[in-house]
Amino acid sequence: MDVYQMVTERIIEQLEKGYIPWKKPWANCLDGAFNRISRKPYSLLNQMLLRNEGEYATFKQWHQIGGQVKKGEKAEMIVFWKLQDVEEKSDGDERTVKKVPILRYYNVFHISQVENVMPLEKTENFDTKPIKKAEKVLNNYIEREKITLFVGESDRAFYRPADDSIMLLGITQFESAEEFYSTAFHECGHSTLKACRCDREADNAKAYFGNEDYSKEELVAEMTSASILHSLGIETPDTFINSAAYIQSWLKVLKNDKRFIVSAAGKAEKAVKYILDIEQDQMICK
Secondary structure: OOHHHHHHHHHHHHHHHOOOOHHHHOOOOOOOOOOOOOEEEOOOOHHOOOOOEEEEOOOOOOOOOOOHHHHHHHOEEEEEEEEEEEEOOOOOOEEEEEEEEEEEEEEEEHHHHOOOOOOOOOOOOOOOHHHHHHHHHHHHHHHHHHEEEEOOOOOOOOHHHOOEEEEEEEEHHHOOOHHHHHHHHHHHHHHHOOOOOOOOOOHEEEEEEEOOOHHHHHHHHHHHHEEEEEHHHOOOOOOOOHHHHHHHHHHHHHHOOOOOHHHHHHHHHHHHHHOOOOOOOOOOOO
């Protein structure tokens, strides 16, 4: 069975209903979808694929803690990469083995589909200053990467690769601070395309407004922004990006390229980690 096709069909199904799967209203591990045993949240792509928030586990994992999956319940899939040895033949008949990532999946069940197990208790999050956290993340990223940031009265926001600068509308031009930071992190997402950051420049060499490459990069930036807001405990605002026109452009890309949503989620997750400085082994950009 083609895992890429299965993933793409699930995302298309949600978009055709007008639901944007990367804008779920969860903020942290015990609000999003996570594994009951490890307590770790699933990846960005799997968060989009799963139908519910909260606890998931495999049939075997539920059984190990005394749970019983209800008769007739349907599983959902978790996708992951598995390295597989592939033998390659060189010109001189020399054979080399190369590890190639292959997309695979396994089945999980939500706690609502399981009997004899009580849900974990949620711990209250008393951090009531997510906007201050967003400001700190934005400033830290801009300063660390030496990006030129312009904030002021304007009619649009954009990232300009030529001089590595971001232009943002003033915060008072937005209906809420949440919308300002949603836009700010969207443009930060674009800024990670540089070769010294997440290296998507070659992918966007022929991008222009409205074409497929442009839509792909916009999707990566949107997923990056939404994921950062969720990690900070900020609910994603309903902005213009949710319009029917954008949904149609994403549907067109997904229907033309069954591998793209998997690729886009991976690129967005890489961008999020870079902006949040989760991975330290980064090149110096300037």
